[in-house]
Amino acid sequence: MTSARTVLRWSAALTAASLLWSGGTAYAAGPEDNTTQPPADQPTGTTDGKGTLKASVSHIQIKYVSGGNGHGKQGNLGTVDPNWKPPACWYEPAFSPAALKDFVDSDGGGDVGIHEAWFGKELWTDHYKDGKPADNFDMNSPTNSSADGYKDYNLGKNGYFWRGVAPDAQDPDSWDCGRIMFWVPAGQIPNDPHTPTPKTLAEYAYNKVKVPETEVELKPEAKSTVNLPTWVWLDKGTFQEVKVRASLPNTGLWAETTAKPVSLHLEPGTDDATTYPASGDCKINDDGSIGTPYTKGSAEKTPPCGITYLHATDGAPYRLKASITWQITWQGSDGTNGNLPDGTFDTTQDMNVQEIQSVNR
Structure with a gap:
């Protein structure tokens, strides 16, 4: 027994x-x-x-309605509100x-x-x-x-x-x-x-949202030049809306949590730099792109999204941090809906900066 x-x-x-x-x-x-x-x-x-x-x-149950298809490197969002947490x-x-x-x-x-x-x-x-x-x-x-x-x-x-x-x-x-x-x-x-509601499911799904890593396009790519702008951009389609559906069997309850990219924030990795815009926040364009790709002859122009480094690196590269802010909304099976705190996901890239004056080509 x-x-x-x-x-x-x-x-x-x-x-x-x-x-x-x-x-x-x-x-x-x-x-x-x-x-x-x-x-x-x-x-x-x-x-x-x-x-x-x-x-x-x-x-x-968790299902990706759109986005989060597993292609490329992905990660979970962090919230911008340190006081918020799921149930x-x-x-x-x-x-x-x-x-x-x-x-x-x-x-x-x-x-x-x-x-x-x-x-x-x-x-x-x-x-x-x-x-x-x-x-x-x-x-x-x-x-x-x-x-x-x-x-x-x-x-x-x-x-x-x-x-x-x-x-x-x-x-x-x-x-x-x-x-x-x-x-x-x-x-x-x-x-x-503590009975679950659609909002409970929406908040649970928040931690299941997978977004792509934020590796931005640069010109020049790996080595910038003191006092000349580095252009930063992301092609359209790189960052798309991610929608996650959470449903609880045998209750009829479900919610869809949607993460929409709204801006890119740049941190140069040093105080000796100027960002464009000055806030470092590059808005996402109507077509889903960020910034403007560099074109020949634009080396001395001010980019809509970019950085000018004021001092060269000395052995160790600067660590450029690029963070995408995602706006989070939800709707539920009972017609309820609302907003959740914005989410962020960031990556860092090495930036070497040289003293010589050269033009991007």
């Missing part, structure tokens, strides 16, 4: 408080990601293929009644809540088969609230057991979703502050 064991999960900041409550073994949760689609009628919690239920793994936790469907019974019968174990795991069939059958109450794990309450038990996994009923998900269980805000897995009839969503 398999012994039953409750395991509590907590971040380092909350370990001392949690130790007052548990004689179980503690371990810290790390961030994980899984955007594969479960079967539409039988969502499964055995996301690691070994019968273990993980609160860090979401069933949210720390939410609830989502995990099991149908039949899928939960199969999971328990296979001696599956894992996270019944974000910070509580059950290993051993008895813990699961007591609550979800035999109707015995169990405690939620309410870190922000003086005492844990009690959850009513279920009879025979609710077999014959139409609906799903919902469970908390936290991409990073080390985040203190993940303790806000303290309920253990609970029942919701089909076609309904829970009446809970």
